[in-house]
Amino acid sequence: MTTSTAQTPSAPLTTLAATDVAAWIRRACALVTEQADYLTALDAAIGDADHGANMKRGLTAAVEALGAEPDSPAAVLKQTAMALISKVGGAAGPLYGTFFLRMSTACAKHETIDTAALVDAVEAGIGGIVQRGNAEAGDKTMLDAWYPALEALRADTDGAFAAAVNAAADAAAAGRDATEPMLAKKGRASYLGERSVGHIDPGAASTALIMRALADVVSGQTADAA
Incomplete structure (x- = not known):
């Protein structure tokens, strides 16, 4: 007889503590890590063919830097930022590092993060990406996943936390898919001109995974497949 190892989902979170x-x-x-080959395949079509490996290395370093009992949400976000900046090559390291660092600053006074605080943090993170990458919506970058996620969070600041975060993850995935017909205007993909059309942006794809990860944690579904 086969014994099931599936974990029972926990109750949805109403805020995010440091843990x-x-x-x-x-x-x-x-x-x-599960999708690293997929991310690299996307990047092979319009970039340097290293996005999956780079993000896997950076996030692995971020996990290794986590303490057993993190001090605060801001501390975790800052540690993550430093790991990504130091370990992720290409443009993704500085961009994601800046995103998490700006999130950390926005959360500096919060012991827990509710929907309103998460909106502020994601908005600050996006501002960092815009400043660092000099990009905007429609340029076929990770912003095309982050902006829809932010708008979904903003639309549900009075609702249940888990519902808002899940809506943001869905919006990020839709934003990722919407990059396929876009013409790239920033980064290495922009060098391809019309040949960049018909390919999903790898940064938008990794953003969608990061938002789905947050939704999984908030909904208590971390044992489930993505």
Whole structure:
């Protein structure tokens, strides 16, 4: 007889404590590791063919940097930022590092993160990406997944936390898919001109995985497949 090892989902979270943010980073690492070859294949079509390996290495380093009892959400986010900046090559390291660092600053006074605080943090992170990458919506970058996620969070600040985060993850996935017909205007993909059309942006794809990881943690479904 086969014994099931499936874990029973826990109750949805209503806020994120430091340990929950750490769980998010661990889950993001797991999903990116599972999908590393897919991310690299996307990057092979319009980039340097290293996005999956780079993100896997960076998030693995971020997980290794986590303490047993993290001090605060901001501390976890800052540790993650430093790991990504130091370990992820190409443009993704500085961009994701800046995103998490700006999130950390926005959360500096919060012991827990609710929907409103998460909106502020994601908005700050996106601002960092815009400043660092000099990009905007429609340029076929990770912003095309982050912006829809932010708008979904904003639309549900009065609702259940888990519902808002799940809606944001769905919006990020839709934003990822919407990059396929776009013409790349930033990064190495922009060098391809019209040949960049018909390919999903790898940064948008990794953003969708990171948002799905957060939704998994918040909904208590971290034992489930992505």
